[in-house]
Amino acid sequence: MTAMRDEKLEEMLRSRRVEPPSADLAERIILKAQAIPQSQALPLGQSLRRLFAEFHLPKPAYVLAGTLLVGFLLGFNNPFDTTPPVNSVTSPTAQAYLYADEDDL
């Protein structure tokens, strides 16, 4: 008797009726989503990966060669002047002052 009641109950539980949803429910959800912006609350690992991706060089060899070329051009256009300016601290007067006491020794 108990087994019969079990079966009947289980049959009733499996065949419970559900009112069908509106035919356009899925489309309504999709349409609403189009008006909502996504928020990108990414986990730490993923956000770090994205940050590094920002600095990714598409063609590193070209970038390196370009940087070297610009460096050389700038270097040759501004030759380094090794002669000291006239009024620098290493002028003859200053040097004479520095060595002034050595004569007495």
Add this chain to the structure above:
Amino acid sequence: MAVEWAEKDDGELLALIQTGSHHAFGVLVRRHTERFYRLAYRYVQNRETAEDIVQDAFLKLWEEPSRWQPGRHSKFTTWFYKVVVNLCLDWQKKKRPQSLPEDMPLVDQRDRPEQAVVRNEERRRLETEIAALPERQRAALNLCFAEGLSNQEAAEIMGVNLKALQSLLMRAKATLKERLGD
């Protein structure tokens, strides 16, 4: 092209949704809306409310797609069942239990009129008694019988072990048998 999209599994669609693909979202929604509506309906017994809950669940997923973490969650449907069940429980906490609407189609169209009346009354009583069950027992019944999930899947969704789920089912059925009589 449409076939290609339809062939994508849920995991692939979710990865695309995380990059902002409306198309992938559309495919996922069309694929699963009805299944999750059925689940929500069993809890709230009202079409509009069930539709609102399903809509809310999907829009939350769209708004914050990083909620889905493939490494942490085994299967999209298992995880989303949990999301929908939680929304239903939230709704139930806010609202007082409602009686079933009189025009609710509980009757099988194939029944003869006298059979239909008896069956209608049985089903109405069953729904009332299910609604009166403790929350976890009701969830176990809804997932295992109405949704046809395996006990293991239902246990995973509810966050309990298999034995605990079986015990919930047994207690729910015993209560229902007792209250519904013979």
